[in-house]
Amino acid sequence: MNKKHLDLLAEKYDSEEKVVTEIINLEAILNLPKGTEHFVSDLHGEYQAFQHVLRNGSGKVKEKISDIFKNELTEDEISEFATLIYYPEEKLKLIKSNFTSDEELNEWYKTIIERMLQLIPYASSKYTRTKLRKALPSQFVFLIEELLYKTDKYTNKTDYYSSITEQIISLRQADKLISGLAYTIQRLVVDHLHVVGDIYDRGPEPDKIMDTLIDYHSLDIQWGNHDVLWLGAYAGSKVCLANILRICARYANLDIIEDAYGINLRPLLNLAEKYYEDNPAFRPKLQGDERLTEQEKLQITKIHQAIAMIQFKLESPIIKRRDCFNMEGRLLLEKVDYDRKEVTIKGETHPLENGCFQTVDPEDPARLLEEEQQVIDKLLFSIQHSEKLTRHMKFLMKKGNLYLKYNGNLLIHGCIPLDKDGNMETMTIEGETRGGRELLDLFEEKLRYSFAHPEMTEDLATDMVWYLWTGEYSSLFGKREMTTFERYFIKDKSTHKEEKNPYYYLRENEDVCRKMLEDFGLDPAQGHIINGHTPVKEIEGENPVKAGGKMVVIDGGFSKAYQSTTGIAGYTLLFNSFGMQLVAHQKFSSKEEVLKEGIDVLSVRRLVDKELERKMVRETNIGEEIKEQIATLRELLEARYMK
Ligand SMILES: O=P(O)(O)OC[C@H]1O[C@](O)(COP(=O)(O)O)[C@@H](O)[C@@H]1O
Ligand SMILES: [Mn+2]
Structure with a gap:
């Protein structure tokens, strides 16, 4: 340590006794059992259910x-x-x-x-x-x-x-x-909370979840695809912005935008009223407790179409300027025959239903109308100037990462993109080819750059945030392509299928998981990969603990919209000094019911892993930090008080 650092430290520890006391204190802490870590994921705006699990x-x-x-x-x-x-x-x-x-x-x-x-x-x-x-x-x-x-x-x-x-x-x-x-x-x-991604979208109160997390005593976040969509919007990506608004409209959650974040939707509504009618494909998905009048539903249906069309148009120029995204297949507006009302995808022609292409110029389908351009520009200005959203997004950046190595485990929302033989998929960006951990590090670097430059809206970094939402080799998306367009406009369900990255079947294999842990510099004998993102279909007998216990999938199943496909609400994970335990949660009905009936919607426990010896602070991330502090203090003691 140089003299300056020593001087600074000596100001705080200005006597031999103070240094010695601190060293003894820290050494003793190393011998305490490690604190309990709590892992949750896929909260999806379900504040009440999340509160319950947290409390x-x-x-x-x-x-x-x-x-x-x-x-x-x-x-x-x-x-x-x-x-x-x-x-x-x-x-x-x-x-x-x-x-x-x-x-x-x-x-x-x-x-x-x-x-x-x-x-x-x-x-x-x-x-x-x-x-x-x-x-x-x-x-x-x-x-x-x-x-x-x-x-x-x-x-x-x-x-x-x-x-x-x-x-x-x-x-x-x-x-x-x-x-x-x-x-x-x-x-x-x-002692410590890990949020393994997807705080935002689908449910009604992500802003309240953010406020809770901001007040929480100790936590980290691994961003989910939905979280980066919000970060992207705030960082200047108009296509991410169109997506978050589209999803809010789709789930009848525009209140989040208007009331929670104070963004004026009037310009979008005016545009929607001018061009769109009722349309069954764009009716909001209701989750039971919303009380909406027919008039309100119709309004949302129109907004939903208006913003979806803006989104599709905004995708085009990005796909064209970013060859490295390899997304030409998604230039669907250009593959529509507007007279015949058909679209040709992968060589197959499908009739279009529920079309709402009235603002599309067949000669130049991606061109935004002047009004559409103004609407999206105004919206971008508003969200970048929302005080509350700014606070929430800054916190998400401060506490968040794309992945985290913590106490020997690898925490990641989605996946590590693999080919079918289990090799890391690579992407070439600005002439540099990267895969696995290096690719993820690059994604994160770009996201941070984009966030630091909200005024830049069409640069590579900003476009890459959108890639993280929807690109084939995004570690958060984990699918070949997102079929949003097909799901709105094509009846044939086979076109809706989103093919998963081979990671999602290879992760059943212990050797593959061990190799991934090694690639991330972790000990495969000790470590686990902890994933969120994909609901575990308990109904179909799927086991959340995979690959001989090396892989644990803990989609919390908070999202009501998905509970019918999973059979239970979902899972959380606990990791204390004795080992890891998986907790299965039943559906959460309401706080009122818990208060009155005292029923707890818990919880079958499954032991994931049992430590042979109790794990002490010494063996944790915090323990490593403490050891460094001790070394520094010993140096100070030597240099200043032992001579
Ligand atoms: O059911 P919805 O809300 O239309 O969303 C479907 C979309 O959400 C995604 O599943 C991504 O969201 P998740 O991270 O929650 O899975 C996309 O793959 C898919 O296109
Ligand atoms: Mn997800």
Whole structure:
């Protein structure tokens, strides 16, 4: 370390004792069991269901309660206590309404506070006191610590301790304390969260999920294809922008754009009203709980067509200027015979149905009308100037990566594009050919560049963000081509099929997975690949744990639209010092039902892997960082205090 760095460090550690204390502290932390990691994916805007999984720690909260209270409490009481910890404010209201006198309520307060104070030391037994302190509700830290670290060997303090609780109750602070402790418990149960992609699209409240993640104590994100679509739109890609709007229209979620992000859709609506009529292919897909009038549905149907046509037109010039994308097959507007209402794809001619090509000039099909151009330009300006979207997109960039190596595992939303023999597929971009990890690194570099230059809308980096959404060798898409056009306009379902990359059957093979782990510099004996993206069809007997346990697919199945094809809601994964556990979730109905019935929509556990020896912080990513810090501190000690 150079002198300047040492000087800086010596300012913070300005005595030998301070350095030594920190070294001892860090060395000790290395010997603690590793914290629990929680993996979720494919949240798709389902804020309520996600909240539930987050608050119950995929079943961990209840498990801890059972461990401690199974001999004292009935199943129902355990459930009720668990629900109080998940949703303290709401549950407190419900419980309090059952009491008829203050005495009864106060007794209940005492018991519950006592139980919470029993649970906290258990839930925090892997952590240092400092870490626990950070998790405590700040306004009550002193009082809680007094109660947590009670030592009354000589019974001098019995009255002192009971007076603390009594005063809290009589000063009407009990609700606040209970809520605070509930969040402490939630936080202690999961040390670190991994969101393996697809926060956005299909469901109604991705913005609220983002706000939750922003407040979460420790997390990382692996971008999903839908997330990069939003990033791309914000970074200046008009075609990504058209896509996010199209998907919002398709799922009747334009409120996200208008109300959550404050973007004015009036210009788009005017265009839609002028050119489009009702069209069955563009009616919004409803998921049950939306209350829309016929008039509103019609309006959405028109917007849906208007933005879909803008999207198709915007794709054309990109495909033409980017040979390396190899997407000529997708120049479909140019393959339409507008008089005969037919399209020829891969040598086959299909009749078009539900066409809405009134703004298309057959001589120059990709040309945007002046009005369309203005609409998309205005929309781009608005989304780039939405304060809330800016905050969310910046956070997504800050916490996100295309893939992550964490504690020996490889986390990636989609895939690593492979050929059918299991070799890495390559792409040649600006004369350079790359595959596997190197290709993914290039994708990420381009995405970051595009994000840093929102004013550039047609450069390679911006076009590549769209490629990540839809390109054959995108690690997020993982399919040969996206058949959006065919699904709107062609009846023959065989044209709708999107052929998956060979990765999706090769990943069943242990050797292939081991090789991929090695390619990413991970130990194949220890590591796992953790994927999201593809719903696991439990109905058809598909197993989320593949390749002898090397591959785990955890599409959380939050997306209501897909639940009928999977049979259950989906999976999450937990990884603590004893190993990995897969948790299967049943469909989540509503918070209200959980509150009332106390039912938990959980969860079959399957053991993915069991550590032979308990895994310690020393063997984790954090452990590596701590070891580096220790080395630096030792250097400081040598240089400044040992001479
Ligand atoms: O069913 P929808 O909403 O039309 O979406 C289908 C499209 O979504 C995709 O499946 C991508 O989204 P996922 O990442 O959620 O799978 C495309 O392959 C497909 O064209
Ligand atoms: Mn996906």
